[in-house]
Amino acid sequence: MGVIERDPYTGQATTGHEWNGIKELNTPVPRPVYFFLIITFLFSVGYWVLMPAWPVGVTYTKGLLGIDQREILADSLKEAALDRGTWTQRVESESYKDILADKTLMRSVRETGHTLFGDNCAACHGAKALGNKGYPNLTTASWLWGGDPEAIAETIRVGINTAHPQTRTSQMVAFGRDGVLKSGEVDDVVAYVRSLSDPASAKGIDAKKLAAGKALFATNCASCHGDNATGNTELGAPNLTDKFWIYGGDLQSVTDTVWSGRQGHMPSWEGRLSPLDRKILTLHLTDLRNPK
Template identity: 70%
Template sequence: MAVEERDKYTGYLTTGHEWNGIKELNTPVPRAVYFFLLIAFLYSVGYWVLMPAWPIGVSYTKGLLGFDQRNVVQDSLKQAALGRSAWTKQIETKSYQDIQADAALMKTVRTTGRTLFGDNCAVCHGLNAKGGSGFPNLTTASWLWGGDPEAIAETIRVGINSPHPDSRTSQMPAFGHDGIIKPAEVDKVVAFVRSLSDPASAKTVKPGDIDAGKDVFAANCAACHGEDAKGKSDMGAPNLTDTFWIYGGDTQTVTNTVWNGRQGHMPSWDGRLTPLDRKILALYLVDQRTPNP
């Protein structure tokens, strides 16, 4: 039988293992470890007895306290709904003008509207609502179907060229492609239209093209865009005198628009957003507006 060896410095027995002259001591586990293990065990037993813990087939042990996290969540949702109802009722019943005059309500509109917009509209119009090629900038006063809150809410509800039975519907003809006007007339009306929002562009075209383009515009475009080219919201025809262009205002893009026509599309949010959500979004967008230049 091997004789146990005791370390002369610490007094502990060795395990018999040695590495490079270093002997492993058979050091006892500190009593504090046993103490905390016991505390953890007693805590676990207490938790198992008091709280839901163990699965038993299709159910589980309920615990003496009968605590249920689902009830806590449901109570929290009820409290949140009660808190939300305090301001949702006001927004539902007040007019757009009264809400806009209420600083506290508009603070809520900005917070809630930002979330609604980010979840539903930002994929097309961008998080900043400034749009992009083919998608309108919603922070301006240049709106195809009207920019007051009521008109915006209705556009959100029915969409544009959507399957909704009340959808707003508009179509710009393909004037060049369908031979409605001649290729030379396309160039002239493009020159005229661009000069409305960018007078400096008139210097880059042939003398007389602007006046000729004005005649082409009066004969073919004024019916929708108006004689002053400021658009008609009842037809979804844009204002051509400002600097806001959905598809771009450079010569090539405007030429493509006149030649091939345009038909924008916006889905209907009726049935996907509640009337309250649509009202908040309309107020939020009006609040984001910057003046026309």
């Protein structure tokens, strides 16, 4: 029988293990550890008895409490459907004006509309609807086909340049590529058009060049964009006097547009979204607009 070695400082027995002069003490496990182990064991036994826990063939132990997460989820979905049904019925039956004026109802519209926009529109127009090159900013007052709720709803329904029989149709002529205007004439028109929204761009440009561009605009462009270049929502022709440009308002971008033309595309959502979802999306977009 070996003699038990004790640590001279603590009086605790050692295990006999030693590393570089450091000896391991054979100290007892602290009592709180046993306490928490016992509590954990009792809790697990109680959980196994009260809650669904063990698989048994094709089923499982149901537990004395009979809690079923599937039933809880189903009840939650039913409750959510009832809550949604309350306000969606109002959205379906009430006018855009009345809905937009109801702060409580618009709170639900914003939540659902934000999700609908993120799932269906953000890929082109951006998560915050600020647009990308070739895709308009939807938070401004500048809309190609009109920015009132009814016009927005119709654009969402039929799309732009789609296969829908009632689609909105719009195309910018390729004045340079198709030989309608000569290269110098394109430059004159571009200079004039850019001066409408950005007068500073006309600094240093010969007045005769701007006058020539104005004359060419009246002959070739005013039929769509209007005599004052403020656009035409019946044709989807943009306002050229504001600072909102779908393809960019810099010299190169405007030149590319006049030379090669443009033909944007907006999907028809009639077969993809229900009338209710399209109305909620319309309300969401109307609510996003910032007149400034």
